[in-house]
Amino acid sequence: GIQVEQSPPDLILQEGANSTLRCNFSDSVNNLQWFHQNPWGQLINLFYIPSGTKQNGRLSATTVATERYSLLYISSSQTTDSGVYFCAGGGSNYKLTFGKGTLLTMNP
Amino acid sequence: KAGVTQTPRYLIKTRGQQVTLSCSPISGHRSVSWYQQTPGQGLQFLFEYFSETQRNKGNFPGRFSGRQFSNSRSEMNVSTLELGDSALYLCASSFSGTGATDTQYFGPGTRLTVL
Numbered sequence: 423g424i425q426v427e428q429s430p431p432d433l434i435l436q437e438g439a440n441s442t443l444r445c446n447f448s449d450s451v452n453n454l455q456w457f458h459q460n461p462w463g464q465l466i467n468l469f470y471i472p473s474g475t476k477q478n479g480r481l482s483a484t485t486v487a488t489e490r491y492s493l494l495y496i497s498s499s500q501t502t503d504s505g506v507y508f509c510a511g512g513g514s515n516y517k518l519t520f521g522k523g524t525l526l527t528m529n530p
Numbered sequence: 531k532a533g534v535t536q537t538p539r540y541l542i543k544t545r546g547q548q549v550t551l552s553c554s555p556i557s558g559h560r561s562v563s564w565y566q567q568t569p570g571q572g573l574q575f576l577f578e579y580f581s582e583t584q585r586n587k588g589n590f591p592g593r594f595s596g597r598q599f600s601n602s603r604s605e606m607n608v609s610t611l612e613l614g615d616s617a618l619y620l621c622a623s624s625f626s627g628t629g630a631t632d633t634q635y636f637g638p639g640t641r642l643t644v645l
Contacts, residue, residue: 455634463567463618465636508573510634516586517563518622518634520573 424449424511428521435499436529443507443524447490451511453518454485456494459506468494468507496526504528531557534623534637542643548609551640555602555623562604563634564596567618576619579604608642616644 425448435441447454456468469476473487480500485492492509506525510518535554543549555562564576575588579598596606602623608615618639624632 453632453634457636462638463620463641464638465620465622467633467635470633510573512634516561516578516580517575517588518565519575520565522572 423515424451424513424519426509426511426519426521428507428509428524430524431522432525432527434527434529435503437499437501439499440495440497441499441526443494443496443509445492445494445509445511445521447492447511449513450487450490451513453510453512454492455510455518456483456492457508457510458503459508459523461505465508499526499528501528501530534621534635536619536621536637536640538640539638540641540643542645543611544645545611545613547611548607549611549642550605550607551619551621551642553604553606553621553623553637555604555621556635559623559625559635560602561624561626561632562598562602563622563624564604564606565620565622566590567620567639568614568616573620576606611644613644615642617642 427446454472457465469483471485475484480497482495506523508523510520512518561580563578577587598604620639621637622634
């Protein structure tokens with residue numbers, strides 16, 4: 423099955439800093455999503471981005487499908503950005519395979 | 531439009547018991563998937579249903595089962611609970627269920643503790 427590798431596993435940022443999270447896939451995927459897991463455990467959709475670039479406020483994402491990786495950019499970090507960021511990929515087998523996540527800790 | 535709902539939100543059981551968790555997808559969504567999240571194994575796929583048919587099952591023992599009803603609501607059941615079944619169980623729904631190519635929307639989860 424698909425293997426998903428996320429980096430870095432942990433990230434500590436000062437407010438206002440920018441960061442880049444990376445996700446590598448072992449095989450091609452038809453679905454690629456980025457999620458933010460809040461402290462209560464809910465996975466919040468950030469982007470559905472099997473290819474190309476999207477932006478939503480301070481967040482943007484780029485997926486280079488031919489090279490099997492995706493990047494999530496967080497600009498001007500705020501304390502509310504704390505939490506775990508997951509990427510997940512899916513093919514034609516009706517399931518998403520998740521990476522282990524990046525734990526983002528914000529220093530006020 | 532209401533999001534994915536899961537009940538109950540929290541559950542405490544003892545070893546050997548069984549448990550049933552419920553998931554109501556977003557209105558109009560016909561695909562429902564279940565995932566288990568633990569600190570050691572991360573997020574793992576349990577199974578996926580579309581129009582009452584299970585289309586894929588993850589690598590879990592037969593104690594884990596599920597079903598989907600005609601209104602797309604889904605339940606999962608775990609029998610003979612073990613301590614290792616303690617986890618956050620997440621349900622996701624999507625519109626057309628064409629592979630996993632649709633955006634998956636997750637519910638708030640059910641946190642199961644087995645004592």
